[in-house]
Amino acid sequence: MATIPAQPTDLPASQTRARIAVETTAAIPWYIWCATIAITSATIGAYWDISWHSSIGRDTFWTPAHMAIQLCGVLAGIAFGYLILHTSFSKNSPLAASSVHIFGFRAPLGAFIASWGGIAMLTSAPFDNWWHDAYGIDVKIVSPPHMLLIMGEYAVVIGTLVLLAGHMNRSAVQSRTSERRLVLYINGIMLVQVMILLMESTERVFLHSAGAYIGAAALPPLVLALSWRLTRYRFAATFVALFYTLFRIGLILILPLFPAQPKLGPVYHQVTHFIPPDFPLLLIVPAFLLDLLWQRTESWNRWKIATVSSIIWTSVLIAVEWPFASFLMSPASNNWFFGTGYLYFALPPKSFLARHAFYPTGTPLEFSLAILGAILVGTLTFRWGISRGEWLGKIKR
Amino acid sequence: MNLFRLGVPLFLFTVLAQAHVGSPDIFLEGKAGPYQLFVTVRPPLTIPGVAEIEVRSESPGVRSISAVPLAITGAGSKFAPIPDALKVSSNDPQFFTGALWMMTSGSWQARLSIDGAQGPATFAVPVPSVARAAKHMQGGLGLVLFSVGIFLVSGLIAIVGAAAREAKLDAGQAPLADNLRTGRKAILVGGVIVVGVVVGGNMWWNSEASAYDTRIYKPLRMAASLHGTNLGLKITEPGWMQATTLNQAAYRIFTRKIDDLVADHGHIMHLYMIRQPGLDVIYHLHPEQQDAGLFALPLPSTVAGHYKLFADIVHADGFPETMTAEIDLPALSSRPLSGDDASGSGQPATNNIFTLSDGYKMEWLHDDKPIHAGQPMAFNFRLSQPDGTPPSDMSLYMGMLGHAAFVATDGSVFAHIHPNGSVSMAALMLAEGMPADMNMQETSRAVPNVVSFPYAFPSPVQYRIFVQMKHGKMVETGIFGVVCLPSEKR
Numbered sequence: 015m016a017t018i019p020a021q022p023t024d025l026p027a028s029q030t031r032a033r034i035a036v037e038t039t040a041a042i043p044w045y046i047w048c049a050t051i052a053i054t055s056a057t058i059g060a061y062w063d064i065s066w067h068s069s070i071g072r073d074t075f076w077t078p079a080h081m082a083i084q085l086c087g088v089l090a091g092i093a094f095g096y097l098i099l100h101t102s103f104s105k106n107s108p109l110a111a112s113s114v115h116i117f118g119f120r121a122p123l124g125a126f127i128a129s130w131g132g133i134a135m136l137t138s139a140p141f142d143n144w145w146h147d148a149y150g151i152d153v154k155i156v157s158p159p160h161m162l163l164i165m166g167e168y169a170v171v172i173g174t175l176v177l178l179a180g181h182m183n184r185s186a187v188q189s190r191t192s193e194r195r196l197v198l199y200i201n202g203i204m205l206v207q208v209m210i211l212l213m214e215s216t217e218r219v220f221l222h223s224a225g226a227y228i229g230a231a232a233l234p235p236l237v238l239a240l241s242w243r244l245t246r247y248r249f250a251a252t253f254v255a256l257f258y259t260l261f262r263i264g265l266i267l268i269l270p271l272f273p274a275q276p277k278l279g280p281v282y283h284q285v286t287h288f289i290p291p292d293f294p295l296l297l298i299v300p301a302f303l304l305d306l307l308w309q310r311t312e313s314w315n316r317w318k319i320a321t322v323s324s325i326i327w328t329s330v331l332i333a334v335e336w337p338f339a340s341f342l343m344s345p346a347s348n349n350w351f352f353g354t355g356y357l358y359f360a361l362p363p364k365s366f367l368a369r370h371a372f373y374p375t376g377t378p379l380e381f382s383l384a385i386l387g388a389i390l391v392g393t394l395t396f397r398w399g400i401s402r403g404e405w406l407g408k409i410k411r
Numbered sequence: 412m413n414l415f416r417l418g419v420p421l422f423l424f425t426v427l428a429q430a431h432v433g434s435p436d437i438f439l440e441g442k443a444g445p446y447q448l449f450v451t452v453r454p455p456l457t458i459p460g461v462a463e464i465e466v467r468s469e470s471p472g473v474r475s476i477s478a479v480p481l482a483i484t485g486a487g488s489k490f491a492p493i494p495d496a497l498k499v500s501s502n503d504p505q506f507f508t509g510a511l512w513m514m515t516s517g518s519w520q521a522r523l524s525i526d527g528a529q530g531p532a533t534f535a536v537p538v539p540s541v542a543r544a545a546k547h548m549q550g551g552l553g554l555v556l557f558s559v560g561i562f563l564v565s566g567l568i569a570i571v572g573a574a575a576r577e578a579k580l581d582a583g584q585a586p587l588a589d590n591l592r593t594g595r596k597a598i599l600v601g602g603v604i605v606v607g608v609v610v611g612g613n614m615w616w617n618s619e620a621s622a623y624d625t626r627i628y629k630p631l632r633m634a635a636s637l638h639g640t641n642l643g644l645k646i647t648e649p650g651w652m653q654a655t656t657l658n659q660a661a662y663r664i665f666t667r668k669i670d671d672l673v674a675d676h677g678h679i680m681h682l683y684m685i686r687q688p689g690l691d692v693i694y695h696l697h698p699e700q701q702d703a704g705l706f707a708l709p710l711p712s713t714v715a716g717h718y719k720l721f722a723d724i725v726h727a728d729g730f731p732e733t734m735t736a737e738i739d740l741p742a743l744s745s746r747p748l749s750g751d752d753a754s755g756s757g758q759p760a761t762n763n764i765f766t767l768s769d770g771y772k773m774e775w776l777h778d779d780k781p782i783h784a785g786q787p788m789a790f791n792f793r794l795s796q797p798d799g800t801p802p803s804d805m806s807l808y809m810g811m812l813g814h815a816a817f818v819a820t821d822g823s824v825f826a827h828i829h830p831n832g833s834v835s836m837a838a839l840m841l842a843e844g845m846p847a848d849m850n851m852q853e854t855s856r857a858v859p860n861v862v863s864f865p866y867a868f869p870s871p872v873q874y875r876i877f878v879q880m881k882h883g884k885m886v887e888t889g890i891f892g893v894v895c896l897p898s899e900k901r
Binding site: 071072111112113114115116117123126127130133134137140141144146147148149157158161176180184275276277278279280281282283284359360362363364365366373374405408409410411 | 457479480481482486487489490491492493495512514515519545546547548552555556559560562563566567569570573574576577578579580581582583612615616619620623657660661662663664
């Protein structure tokens with residue numbers, strides 16, 4: 015466990031003060047940019063990989079999509095490995111005084127979190143390989159080794175955010191636009207990544223059943239509330255949701271431009287180009303309303319904010335997504351923009367998606383109870399997001 | 412990380428393979444247009460998984476071969492993925508190897524496209540695809556992953572502690588007693604949460620492993636009973652590849668039924684009854700289906716004893732299965748053998764020559780070289796009259812020069828092999844776009860008195876080979892013994 019030195023550094027106080035001063039006036043450091051590129055690469059790689067599996071099917075470790083994901087680990091390893099080693103062992107590190115101590119090393123907290131993520135990502139590779147040997151080549155996103163990989167990716171994102179928050183909080187640049195934009199960008203990336211976990215459960219066939227809305231209440235609110243509370247930007251949630259919306263629409267517009275053919279059977283649907291994911295959920299609508307709400311809640315206690323936010327989030331999302339899902343299931347949405355004609359090559363012909371049929375909604379009582387559950391879940395995640403955002407707003411290391 | 416699955420030596424839970432017992436490899440010899448090919452497919456243990464395919468052209472001039480997996484029937488047979496070019500051997504230009512990615516259980520084929528000096532051709536090899544095993548983690552890898560897992564768990568708890576203890580301190584400020592206390596609390600709470608996540612992950616892993624276990628192939632169950640001189644066979648579903656939920660019904664591509672059986676070279680069931688433990692009496696019979704899952708047969712006169720039953724059937728999509736059962740039979744004096752029924756008895760041949768009850772002889776044309784497991788070879792047999800000359804009235808037995816059963820004396824292997832290989836004829840017909848039950852036309856050409864069966868023993872144990880050839884109305888059954896040695900390579 016961590017070893018706490020009697021003094022924060024073994025450097026003379028004058029040197030420490032000088033380094034703190036240097037840091038407070040510094041621009042966004044190189045390792046944060048490096049980490050930002052890393053998480054961007056992993057996010058693009060993850061969606062590319064999913065599209066690869068939907069269009070080509072067969073892969074190796076060396077596909078471009080996998081390389082983009084692994085680049086995250088490499089860049090994070092270089093950036094944070096260097097940061098930890100340099101801060102721990104260099105006598106001139108400007109971050110020595112702004113470090114936490116873990117296992118005898120010292121570095122900013124975010125570096126440790128992101129390094130943990132990199133190690134988790136690396137560990138997932140042999141684990142996933144063994145998983146394929148034992149239980150067959152997996153054809154789904156949510157499996158134990160994939161979860162380890164995803165947790166690793168999230169840790170790199172969170173580590174980057176923590177690093178940036180620490181940088182902002184200990185400097186005089188808290189209100190600087192570039193830092194705030196970068197925080198919103200990282201939160202956007204986080205939401206885009208979080209929605210990977212919900213891709214299967216929020217497929218359009220599930221949008222007339224409660225499960226999709228429980229999922230939508232379980233993860234995105236955390237990111238949106240955190241963004242708002244950390245940046246205090248009036249339209250933080252809207253920006254983050256807009257980023258997700260544009261990213262996913264961009265995939266629908268871009269991926270089908272590139273040729274791809276299945277290399278695995280069974281092939282139930284002819285595929286000639288890369289298959290994009292579903293049209294994004296209309297998170298932007300409740301996100302915008304939340305921004306309007308949050309501008310008026312300065313005097314509210316956090317549980318009240320979380321509860322009202324959750325009610326708005328789930329009810330507005332159902333109100334807009336329900337009819338929109340009906341549209342997505344209609345032939346009118348089978349075009350280049352909404353992209354509902356793109357089907358995974360091995361999608362079974364009897365599946366709900368291939369038949370353009372909604373998964374059963376359940377009885378009104380079952381649905382209502384499940385939606386109440388979604389609101390409860392959303393309350394907890396909004397509350398947690400608020401507290402994490404506030405915590406990030408205070409960290410200095 | 413599943414703590415209970417780590418550090419366990421490699422251990423395979425193998426199950427009986429479908430379409431034969433304990434003999435999953437597929438051998439097929441046949442004509443692809445002008446080219447004579449011999450194809451071996453070694454299916455993977457797990458599904459999805461990668462099968463190995465080997466093709467030897469016995470005709471010269473083959474330049475390239477590509478292979479693609481394709482469902483034999485149904486929606487999956489309509490569109491093919493991009494075929495894979497097989498790699499030509501550097502030592503033998505007529506030997507090609509490659510891989511087939513088998514993604515779902517069911518009745519599949521390897522569709523080969525051949526190009527050569529005599530033009531293009533295609534060839535279909537039925538490949539039943541089932542998961543046969545669950546593999547546990549090797550000790551070394553388990554230890555490494557376990558160690559990293561411990562590091563990740565302890566690292567995460569340490570990060571949580573450091574975050575609570577120091578993250579909010581101003582630069583250069585040492586943690587105070589309050590900070591240290593907060594850090595310790597965070598380590599405690601974080602530790603409980605992280606350990607909870609690990610336990611939850613372990614439960615998830617177990618649940619995934621259990622779900623996989625349900626996909627491991629289980630043959631249809633068969634129970635045999637005797638009513639007077641009538642043999643009754645009842646087939647039941649043990650719960651493999653059944654759709655029990657709405658989602659499974661929508662997404663499961665392959666489900667097994669017991670009411671969809673099709674005739675395979677003239678019969679809906681081919682039943683071998685082999686007396687135990689000596690494997691010295693064999694009956695090859697053809698029970699009739701009375702109803703879905705119910706078969707019956709008036710037994711011919713039988714020798715008393717304990718019998719193992721191996722029943723071959725084929726489903727409508729070409730998926731073949733071998734069901735097993737056991738029964739004790741008294742000595743029965745009933746009807747004589749009729750139709751395609753056949754029987755044989757005796758000790759295995761000595762010096763590769765088995766003398767039949769009517770004085771005819773069946774010889775295994777084998778040079779007594781050792782035979783190793785996994786070594787594909789042609790097993791050639793010749794039927795002669797008592798004076799050693801070829802019978803003048805050789806005829807086809809159920810449309811073929813002969814039938815053979817390769818049976819391990821320990822009961823671990825049973826394979827019903829035809830002159831063209833190990834595949835079900837019904838599956839082969841379906842894969843070639845024809846009705847499952849091939850039309851058994853008697854040939855007008857002279858039937859040779861030599862038959863060849865391509866096969867490789869799957870494991871190094873003792874075997875009996877029961878070979879059946881027909882002359883006139885008489886089906887002769889020769890019995891041969893062989894000891895298979897361990898595999899030389901693989």
